[in-house]
Amino acid sequence: MPGGRDKGEPVSFFEFWPGWLFYTPIVAYWIALGIRYRDFGMPTAANPKITTGGLCCESKSAILDMAGPVARQAIAPYIVLDTDTDDLARAEAALDAAGISLPVVVKPDIGCNGTGVKLTPTRESLADALASFPRGVRLVIQRLIPWEHEAGLFYIRHADEAQGRITSVTYKDIPCLTGDGRSTVDDLLAADPRTRLVPHIYRPRLAGRLDEVLAAGEQLPLVFTGNHCKGSVFRNGAADITPELTAAVDRIMRDIPEFHFGRVDLKFRSVEALRQGKDFEIIEINGVGSEATHIWDAGTTLREAYAAQFHHYGEAFRIGAENRRRGWKSTRLFYGIRLWREQRRLMRSYPLND
Structure with a gap:
């Protein structure tokens, strides 16, 4: 830290x-x-x-x-994209012209508190992120700072x-959860001194992984x-x-x-x-x-x-x-x-x- x-x-x-x-x-x-x-x-x-x-x-x-x-x-570095049709092709062309390569961060141009921010390390995740926004919304696509x-x-x-x-x-x-090879993600959330107090913040984002058992020492960023x-x-x-x-x-x-x-x-x-x-x-x-x-x-x-x-x-x-x-x-x-x-x-x- x-x-x-x-x-x-x-x-x-x-x-x-x-x-x-x-x-x-x-x-x-x-x-x-x-x-x-x-x-x-x-x-x-x-x-x-x-x-x-x-x-x-x-x-x-x-x-x-x-x-x-x-x-x-x-x-x-960043580019701006208005969602419409052929979003992925237009985004890739703009990123290439700006010299920006994956991974990138996609976020709404108007917003606050991190709402809608998506990390896209692959072409497939970029396509999914762009498709998840309504049409006619302006997005900022920014190089991930390493x-x-x-x-x-x-x-x-x-x-x-x-x-x-x-x-x-x-x-x-x-915050990260660290696996022990036995406990589920849900168990780890309930055991952590902080996350157990505010589970409603983390559980929706982890809905598909709550029953997953992390390997001993494996870390899961929340x-x-x-x-x-x-x-x-x-x-x-x-x-x-x-x-x-x-x-x-x-x-x-x-x-x-x-x-x-x-x-x-x-x-x-x-x-x-x-x-x-x-x-x-x-x-x-x-x-x-x-x-x-x-x-x-x-x-x-x-x-x-x-x-x-x-x-x-x-x-x-x-x-x-x-x-x-x-x-x-x-x-x-x-x-x-x-x-x-x-x-x-x-x-x-x-x-x-x-």
Whole structure:
């Protein structure tokens, strides 16, 4: 495992609360800030060149397409494909033209929380993944980054600041079951200190393997996507924020026009290299709809989690207000609600993620 803080308990007591329960105080805080700033959509101006600032219904590829030459070097290569007919042939032709070979990751261009993300190591799995999406949906197909470790880095830069800062680092571990030659996958899920507490997260993805007996020492990764709500284990890596890492990330993010607030998801070779600002590749860049995910470390207290949330959303409102004074506009409330509903509709149509 990469660096980070050790956990005493497998989950925190609030880690898997229903969303409405955990986020109610945050929504109340957002409303209070909206009243104060006289604009409930003020954070959408924090990244004014991104749809809703990245709050909802933003295009992943459109954000990556904004990258200049410096940022582009740090982003894993990708293509965009609209599902229609002859998807596999068109995808293969586009991948070949871009110099991208299998394995690749297929994901919806509009979505969140890893919904619909598919790992496709073979031509057959690529065909299956493309066919599993509705027609007329835009997909991003990205080269699989070979490094094992994944992290989310939260970046903030006010327009008048010479350099941005990293306010959160979260390491994302993929939980695995280890076979003993006797127990079924279902037995192993029930015995693991963490998975037995949240079996509903893992069982649907393993529905066809629950009765399988793993060989002694055989490992079964339980999820591919690095998303907490899909089953990845998040750990606080704040101790690994260094001036070198901050400078490297800042160079990249300043090469994306008017990007001021959001999370960079990446894979990296080692913690030592990451601390030096080296050997990492960006998977995607998220705007104001993202959060500082270190709060889902099992060692984080509820007070610490809310303090982090309030701080980051407070910053989003401040940056939005600064950008409004610079001439940018926020997203109109009812238009934003319409886009949020559209994103929800799209996400209901996506297949189960890997």
